[in-house]
Amino acid sequence: MNDHRCFCDLAPLYALDLLDPEERLWVEAQVVDCPDLAEELAGYQAAMGAMPYTAPPVPMAADLKDRLFDKLGLDPVAPSTDLHLQTPPTEPSEPEKFAIRSGDLQWKPHRIEGVECALLFLDEVNRMRSMLVKVSAGVVYPRHEHRGVEEIYMLEGDLIIDDRTYFAGDYIRSHPNSIHAPWTKTGCKFLIRSCIDDNYDENLVAQFS
Known part of the structure; x- marks a missing residue:
């Protein structure tokens, strides 16, 4: 591109x-x-x-199969009434849905002290991930630059980004190339979807602090 x-x-x-x-x-x-x-x-x-x-539906002719067999010089195949000879429905190659029960969440400590994460979905093709995040009171997350869209839905507590405080029920979207260092006063819990390749270069701290 x-x-x-x-x-x-x-x-x-x-x-x-x-x-x-x-x-x-x-x-x-x-x-x-x-x-x-x-x-x-x-x-x-x-x-x-x-x-x-906008396109009108085109019905399939009832005798299409018979005409095709006649064109190919083949004898029509009578439909089988034997259930053992019928082809079973194929199972989808991928499950249509996937769920994680709250009791099965695997919370793991983040490299930032006071932060825990539970990975919900990792999309390596599009370089995105979905996680639940718990943050202890007073934690300041490192300043970072987004390489893709970041979406946050607040579940508990407070989260402060660029001098604005967000609470349970708030939705926050940050666009690519934006930079911030969120923090919390009382602690918080939120659902986040973000890019795997976000930039945590230490030079960002010196440049934008």
Whole structure:
């Protein structure tokens, strides 16, 4: 992907889900920086959603199979009434859903003292992860730069980012290339989805502190 990106070119492809992860993140970052683009993107998504319904359905001819066998010079195969000879339904290669019970969460200490994490899902293809995080009172998380979109949903306590305090029920989204160092007064617990490749370079502390 070159540096000459155009929102009007990529937005329709975003609505069709044809962009690679880097391009999708770029489109989402533009929407965050310029809310007016959100309306334009929503228009594309609405148009794409209506497309499957604009084409009239084409019914399959009842004798299509017989005509095909006749064209190939084959004898029609009578449907089997023997249940033992019928092909069993195939099982999906991947489970349709996955769940973790609260009692089965595996909490592990983070490299930052006072922080514990329970990994819920790791998407190595898109370089994203979903986790539950518990933070003790007074902990300051290291300043870091986001390489992708970060989403946080507060469950308990308080979390302070850029002089704004968030509480249970609040949703926070940080766009790529943003930098912050969250901290908490009383401790907190939240659900987070973030990029595996976020930058924790120590130079960020000196540059932005």
